[in-house]
Amino acid sequence: GSIRTVADYLTEEVLAYQSEEVRQFLFHTSILRHLNASLCQALVPNCDADGMLRKLDEQNLFLISIPGEEHTYRYHSLFADYLQTRLMIEQPDEVAGLHLAAAGWYESEVRPVPAIDHAIESGDYRYALSLLVPNAQHLLEEGRMRLLSRWFSAIPAMDLRAFPLLEAISVWATLFTHGPWLAAEELERSSCAASEEPHVVAHVSAQRLLILAMQDRYDEARAIGPESLARLPTCDAFADSVLCNAMANIFSITGEDRDAQHMIDSARRDSTTPSAREPSRPLSNTMSA
Secondary structure, eight states, rough: HHHHHHHHIIIIGGGGGOOHHHHHHHHHHOOOOOHHHHHHHSSTTTTTTHHHHHHHHHTTTTEEEETTTTOEEEEEEEHHHHHHHHHHHOGGGGGGHHHHHHHHHHHTTTTTTHHHHHHHTTTTTHHHHHHHHHTTHHHHHOOOOOHHHHHHHHHHHHHTTTTTHHHHHHHHHHHHOOOHHHHHHHHHSSSSGGGOHHHHHHHHHHHHHHHHHHHTTTTHHHHHHHHHHHOOSOOOOOHHHHHOOOOOOHHHHTOOOOHHHHHHHHHHHHSSSSSSSOOSSGGGGGGGG
């Protein structure tokens, strides 16, 4: 049936027969992707969350068990959407606080991804950035580009500008999800381009080279290659690995096969090296000019 028909059914046949306590529990926990007693208690502190979840489960009230996770549930997606819409209509001032409560719970459980999700949804970007600072590099190294891109797209540029390292990580996310032209524009607008912080410098050096290569501007990329290689190894293994792979590709295109192989070997070493490390002999000493 139509969305309106479904909404009418949920209103008349489901919510109308629930107590006010159940209705408020449903509304307030509708922002959650997964539900368990402890998390729900954080959002609805004056309610017996464990008892409420058991009651909803027994009544089969659009509650679905999560396989492999004991006493963890989710609402049917259609029901969750409906509840969230009603929450926004009836209690819009409650939404930000609910997301903050969820973010705080996930932070206490050392689960940064959902914590950051809820912090952003609350609109508290300062809190979201404080959670991103210790976690963004690790997520970058795991290749979570779409996730990072979604987060950074939601955070205002002015708030992000106070964190050059996060800006640099945002450029990586844009580069690998939206392409080199948007990444180049973002890099030039950012404060990380002028940063002297070693991790940021390493990221920017690799980004500039890779952006040129991805734009098929190989002559320009080859021209800045020696300067970029002169900084290797840096304190950031991810940036070094990307730079070496990019230079391997460039050397291969320009017919410098020996240097290309050397870069591939260096990239392999970087991929198994922790991000925080002490610099050693510059790789550029072995490269042809």
